[in-house]
Amino acid sequence: MIQQRLVVYSGGMDSFTLLHHVLRLRGPSIIRTIGFDYGQRHRRELDVAAKVCDFLGIERIVVNLTSLRPLLSASALTNPDMLMPEGHYEAASMSQTVVPGRNTIMLSIAMGVAESALGEDDVATVYYGAHSGDHHIYPDCRPKFYDSMRKVFADATEGRVGLEAPFLWGSKTTILRAGQKMGLDYGKTYTCYAGGELACGKCGSCQERLAAFSEIGATDPLDYQSREIFK
Amino acid sequence: MIQQRLVVYSGGMDSFTLLHHVLRLRGPSIIRTIGFDYGQRHRRELDVAAKVCDFLGIERIVVNLTSLRPLLSASALTNPDMLMPEGHYEAASMSQTVVPGRNTIMLSIAMGVAESALGEDDVATVYYGAHSGDHHIYPDCRPKFYDSMRKVFADATEGRVGLEAPFLWGSKTTILRAGQKMGLDYGKTYTCYAGGELACGKCGSCQERLAAFSEIGATDPLDYQSREIFK
Numbered sequence: 001m002i003q004q005r006l007v008v009y010s011g012g013m014d015s016f017t018l019l020h021h022v023l024r025l026r027g028p029s030i031i032r033t034i035g036f037d038y039g040q041r042h043r044r045e046l047d048v049a050a051k052v053c054d055f056l057g058i059e060r061i062v063v064n065l066t067s068l069r070p071l072l073s074a075s076a077l078t079n080p081d082m083l084m085p086e087g088h089y090e091a092a093s094m095s096q097t098v099v100p101g102r103n104t105i106m107l108s109i110a111m112g113v114a115e116s117a118l119g120e121d122d123v124a125t126v127y128y129g130a131h132s133g134d135h136h137i138y139p140d141c142r143p144k145f146y147d148s149m150r151k152v153f154a155d156a157t158e159g160r161v162g163l164e165a166p167f168l169w170g171s172k173t174t175i176l177r178a179g180q181k182m183g184l185d186y187g188k189t190y191t192c193y194a195g196g197e198l199a200c201g202k203c204g205s206c207q208e209r210l211a212a213f214s215e216i217g218a219t220d221p222l223d224y225q226s227r228e229i230f231k
Numbered sequence: 232m233i234q235q236r237l238v239v240y241s242g243g244m245d246s247f248t249l250l251h252h253v254l255r256l257r258g259p260s261i262i263r264t265i266g267f268d269y270g271q272r273h274r275r276e277l278d279v280a281a282k283v284c285d286f287l288g289i290e291r292i293v294v295n296l297t298s299l300r301p302l303l304s305a306s307a308l309t310n311p312d313m314l315m316p317e318g319h320y321e322a323a324s325m326s327q328t329v330v331p332g333r334n335t336i337m338l339s340i341a342m343g344v345a346e347s348a349l350g351e352d353d354v355a356t357v358y359y360g361a362h363s364g365d366h367h368i369y370p371d372c373r374p375k376f377y378d379s380m381r382k383v384f385a386d387a388t389e390g391r392v393g394l395e396a397p398f399l400w401g402s403k404t405t406i407l408r409a410g411q412k413m414g415l416d417y418g419k420t421y422t423c424y425a426g427g428e429l430a431c432g433k434c435g436s437c438q439e440r441l442a443a444f445s446e447i448g449a450t451d452p453l454d455y456q457s458r459e460i461f462k
Contacts (some may be wrong), residue, residue, distance in 0.1 A: 061302065067295035071344045101343020104387050108339040112332020113302045140387045148382040155376040156335050 002030060004124035006114045008106060009033035009053075009060075011045030013209055014129035014167065016052065016189045017179040021166055022127050023056070024182070032059040034110050038099070039069030042195035052188055063109055072100055103128070103140035104149070107163065111153055114161045124161045126153070131167040131175060133208055143168055172212040180218070187221035201226035233261060235355035237345045239337060240264035240284075240291075242276030244440055245360035245398065247283065247420045248410040252397055253358050254287070255413070263290040265341050269330070270300030273426035283419055294340055303331055334359070334371035335380070338394065342384055345392045355392045357384070362398040362406060364439055374399055403443040411449070418452035432457035 007022050009015040022031060035049050046062060053060035107128060114124035134141035146165050153163045167175050179186065192199035192206050199206050201224040210229050213220040220227075238253050240246040253262060266280050277293060284291035338359060345355035365372035377396055384394045398406050410417065423430035423437050430437050432455040441460050444451040451458075 063302065064298035068340065068343070071292065071294065071340075072347050099343075100346035101339055101387065104339040104383060105336070105343055108332055108335040109299065109302075112299070112330075112336055115331035116303050139389050142386065145383065145386040148379060148386050151379040152335060152376065152383055155373065155379050156332065156371045158370050 002119060002122045003027060004114060004117060004122060005029045005031045006110055006124060006126045007031065007033045008110055008126065008128040009035055009049055010129075011035065011047075011049035011052070011189065012129075012191045012205070013179075013186060013189045014131060014172070014175055016186070017175045017182075017184060018127055018129040018167065019052075019056075019058075020182050020184055021178065032061060034061045034063065034113060036063050036065050036106050036109075038065040038072070038102070040195070042190070042193055044195055044197075045190045048188065048190040055188075061113060063113075065105070065109075068105070072102070101140075103130070103138070103145075107149055108152075111157065111161050111163075115157050118160055122160070125164055126161060127164050127166065129167055129175075130165045131170050131172060133172045137204075172208050173215050176212045176216060176218075180216070185221065189222070191222075196225075199224045201228065202230075233350060233353045234258060235345060235348060235353060236260050236262045237341055237355060237357045238262065238264045239341055239357065239359040240266055240280055241360075242266065242278075242280035242283070242420065243360075243422045243436070244410075244417060244420045245362060245403070245406055247417070248406045248413075248415060249358055249360040249397065250283075250287075250289075251413050251415055252409065263292060265292045265294065265344060267294050267296050267337050267340070269296040269303070269333070271426070273421070273424055275426055275428075276421040279419065279421040286419075292344060294344075296336070296340075299336070303333070332371075334361070334369070334376070338380055339383075342388065342392050342394075346388050349391055353391075356395055357392060358395050358397065360398055360406075361396045362401050362403060364403045368435075403439050404446050407443045407447060407449075411447070416452065420453070422453075427456075430455045432459065433461075 005022050005025070007015065007019045009019050019033060033049070033053055035046055037043065037046060050060055107126065110126045114126055118124055130141040130146065139145060146163070146168055150163045153161050191209050193203040194200040199222050201207075201210065206224065207230060210220060210224070210227055214229060236253050236256070238246065238250045240250050250264060264280070264284055266277055268274065268277060281291055338357065341357045345357055349355055361372035361377065370376060377394070377399055381394045384392050422440050424434040425431040430453050432438075432441065437455065438461060441451060441455070441458055445460060
């Protein structure tokens with residue numbers, strides 16, 4: 001029996017920490033990462049992720065979902081005609097960054113990819129980096145969704161592919177603390193929704209990250225256009 | 232409030248019947264169909280579906296998932312190097328036609344597409360044509376899976392997109408009887424897994440269809456290479 005572990009790894013801070021968490025799990029396993037090109041403005045995250053996997057010597061799978069872009073266009077993350085909202089995730093405007101069905105689609109594909117690679121007696125686990133900071137705005141990061149999706153995995157694969165979200169009940173700060181314990185270099189991540197070379201510092205994703213670093217009294221190694229935290 | 236109905240319609244007999252069933256549901260609604268190009272050998276079904284939607288004046292969405300083909304290659308439906316198994320669905324060899332994660336992926340995308348099109352007060356329902364003849368071989372056509380997936384829809388969309396499978400407890404024969412009551416022309420469908428111009432008559436999909444027509448004492452209007460039913 002081979003234990004396969006497939007990490008949904010975008011290139012951002014959460015899934016970067018998740019990947020290193022999975023690398024430290026006990027027991028022999030084959031670890032791969034999967035990422036998605038869904039026409040996001042912040043495609044740069046994919047390049048960052050590829051470099052990290054290269055450095056770690058881990059297989060990287062990138063799934064091209066750009067054909068979905070015109071179909072899932074209600075989000076500022078994929079629609080260049082929409083302004084990227086600035087400020088805290090809990091702001092009403094931030095709902096414009098919801099990509100309908102995104103996690104359900106990504107997790108379903110990860111499940112299928114994991115199952116496809118299984119030998120007769122093998123099992124696999126898919127890991128994703130949902131955390132409590134996302135619960136408010138993204139329904140598909142909530143514990144309720146996670147429970148339902150685990151059941152889908154069990155039923156669709158007859159128990160051969162599991163789903164785990166180790167940070168589900170943690171916050172961005174929990175994740176950052178875990179990463180610092182592992183000695184991770186967050187300069188190797190890319191988080192900003194705006195997708196520029198320098199992180200904007202203003203989108204919900206940058207703001208949440210800056211706040212987490214500030215909370216633990218550390219300095220984010222990334223370069224920003226602005227480090228001001230909106231209250 | 233607008234009621235949207237999105238029918239997962241492949242071009243085959245089950246979803247063709249499903250589409251016409253949905254067309255006859257009461258109440259004003261916007262009906263669209265969605266199909267998937269996942270590199271299936273029987274791409275011909277997509278052309279057939281396009282023609283039917285054209286004829287009915289219904290919007291047709293085709294999602295290009297061909298980039299998934301090399302990732303989901305354990306199936307005879309998508310891997311041209313595998314022989315297409317012949318005979319009844321319950322034969323062990325037929326498990327080679329399982330595409331890992333297929334229905335989970337398709338339904339997730341349908342969910343996202345449906346949600347993307349919703350106005351503030353709108354609701355949507357996704358319909359798919361799972362039936363009891365598929366339960367044995369395809370885990371993602373079973374009632375258990377359906378129940379789990381409905382929960383994912385509810386949680387991921389906060390109840391705005393539902394999922395229905397009207398034929399879940401019926402057989403291929405139930406579906407055919409429903410279609411005949413509606414006066415449907417099954418010459419407008421394409422079912423064969425082998426994907427040739429003439430239906431092969433030998434794959435699990437052709438065999439199941441021929442058996443259903445035989446059971447109700449009718450003749451399938453499609454042209455076949457062979458109409459012999461294996462016992």
